[in-house]
Amino acid sequence: MGKLDSPQIEKERTRKEIFEAARQLFLKNGYRNTTIKDITGKASLSIGTFYLYFESKGEIYALLTIDFLKYMKTEILKATREKNLSPKKKLSNLRQLFFKMYESDKRILINLIPSRSTDALNDLAPGIARQIKDLSSDCFNVLVTTIQEGMDSKIFRRENPVVIADIIWGIFSALILLAENERMLDNRKDFVKTTLETAMETVYRGINPVI
Amino acid sequence: MGKLDSPQIEKERTRKEIFEAARQLFLKNGYRNTTIKDITGKASLSIGTFYLYFESKGEIYALLTIDFLKYMKTEILKATREKNLSPKKKLSNLRQLFFKMYESDKRILINLIPSRSTDALNDLAPGIARQIKDLSSDCFNVLVTTIQEGMDSKIFRRENPVVIADIIWGIFSALILLAENERMLDNRKDFVKTTLETAMETVYRGINPVI
């Protein structure tokens, strides 16, 4: 299969295979613990081939990040775009989106969480760094705007919306990390999904206005 | 200053300087991304000096972790020990503790908490690994117990207390990390304390029973 496809298509397929192998390995082992050998091994290719498709380990990581952020931005916009959606509904959509991302076959790039990615993003081409920053801001801002709207229409308690957005994003990323690592030390919890759900509901209740 | 102190004191100071430099760098960059050169560089010492005070990179990491967990355990017990304290008050004390820890001269080594750092704990002496696990469990269990009490006396909404503890702990650690790192991407937020406070209040409201 594939051997009959045009070189263009063939090339694109190889690129995707490397991309996907890298995504999974970075997700599982982190940036530093993933080697080019690991990636090409998983993709059944030689080390040299990697460099025909990507400039460096840092680059593929950045591209992976951008890929994820773009996907996230799209989904976030989809969840909040409709004009006549109530902020309540929008937030509920975002919550669902988080579940979906966690469960999706794509999974979430755990290492996207700032503290984990400093390393890889350090000596990035300025253009790429810019793009990541912007996408990251875009995502965050939709969250902030949605919360702001909720506050404006008195559906949510009046607080600094940036702070609330930080909390939501923080819980999300923290629980993902817990889920990834805690397993080794402690097997009480297998129920990330439940925890995530409870967390979001708790926060949601927490921003309800005083009754 | 310092030049006048006894060698004992002088030595202790150097040890503390290395310890503190390591703490900050591990917190900011993680275990793998922090080199001995970084640590001694920050402490204005040579690489060799590090090994005069600590056995290895792994050892200082473990000591830092134990140091933090011991401090945390003491404080947590202090905040919840008294018999006739209401769960509400206990939780409020814990919240205050979180602030205090964030501001304390010790700084917080959230990154050092086991769940955050599989990396460093891999080839630790079994005794040390055990100690870390136990301290970690102890801290977490106080949180769980306090929440359980609150639920038993109907002050908190009935949920899985482990899940709620995860949420609280998750928010706490996530916000610390955000505070440390986000600055690079975005300088809107300098107000960790406020955010932390809001977060805890939000969660607290979120676990109030339905009225």
Place this chain on the structure above:
Amino acid sequence: MGKLDSPQIEKERTRKEIFEAARQLFLKNGYRNTTIKDITGKASLSIGTFYLYFESKGEIYALLTIDFLKYMKTEILKATREKNLSPKKKLSNLRQLFFKMYESDKRILINLIPSRSTDALNDLAPGIARQIKDLSSDCFNVLVTTIQEGMDSKIFRRENPVVIADIIWGIFSALILLAENERMLDNRKDFVKTTLETAMETVYRGINPVI
């Protein structure tokens, strides 16, 4: 030459070159005084290449030892296997074997023989350590048995056969070492072979029974 060979052969050649360089350096300078840089330097390769072919300095040392002991065991058995060989003839064969080993294209790794090298065998995988011990014992025991036979049939003077084996083995290894190193202190001797021959004959005469 070589550029025309298959990658397989090419790779095997490189491995052999490293192996051989290591053998010579360990022999000359001992385990601790031989660095990976020395080895790869001698083989005109970079340090990194070493690790493409061997896991560690300890591993190549162990492999070199096993290689030599296996060769030695095979040859020793060959020299003494035949049933109706007189002990005299067997010992004579062993003597010839010693010459052969000295001159063989394998060179002799006398320095690698366990008794000579506590250093390197310290943190060896237990399986490898066992293998080395066993091979080493096997070789030595053939020597002891042969001498024992000679004593039993009154061809050799009655002594502790282990002691005699130690002497023979000791002379052999000592002369090899002398041959390799003494050159620096003294260049009178270029005639290892002669010395070895005389030594063996002398010992042989020495264990003849009193007439």
Place this chain on the structure above:
Amino acid sequence: MGKLDSPQIEKERTRKEIFEAARQLFLKNGYRNTTIKDITGKASLSIGTFYLYFESKGEIYALLTIDFLKYMKTEILKATREKNLSPKKKLSNLRQLFFKMYESDKRILINLIPSRSTDALNDLAPGIARQIKDLSSDCFNVLVTTIQEGMDSKIFRRENPVVIADIIWGIFSALILLAENERMLDNRKDFVKTTLETAMETVYRGINPVI
């Protein structure tokens, strides 16, 4: 004790203590495995003090070597000096000397054996290197001369006396090494003295002229 002695005497005592500590450690652990800290620790002094008495680790090793060689030369001359001593008796005296050295509280500097000391003697002041070479030659030459005499007077079988000397010296050093190291791998042999004795006797018988 000692506190009342003159500075001169006091200084000499300290120097001796370091010297003796170094001798024992080099003997037990070899040159590379002995650190200045080990030496000064054994002598209950600080690291810095070492350098008040000796220029470097290499220097003390060389001095230790010279010390041993001088002792050896003196003893060798003592054992062979007398005019009317038969070569047989002289050789017998040398044999006794070997035992004595092995058993003496001074022990023998195992690392003196050429292959083991290359490291330490590499970048020696030329004068010291010369001295070592000369002493070493002197010792060896007495052995050669004695054997030569024995041959001249038909007491020993006619062979190359240098070769015979090599054999004797080789056995001696090899057995010392065996004694030091083999213990760890194999505890059959605790009887170095016996082995050494048997070895010398065997060689002695081996150089008897044909009867």
Place this chain on the structure above:
DNA sequence: AATGAATGAGAATTCATTCAT
């Protein structure tokens, strides 16, 4: 395009040597 052997910069660690007290 694909390969994978070779490279070498960098990381952790050790230890002889120096030097301020």
Place this chain on the structure above:
DNA sequence: TATGAATGAATTCTCATTCAT
């Protein structure tokens, strides 16, 4: 003199990247 903290060169090992085939 004596001390021992500090230094940094040297060593083992890792891995992203290159390049000849």
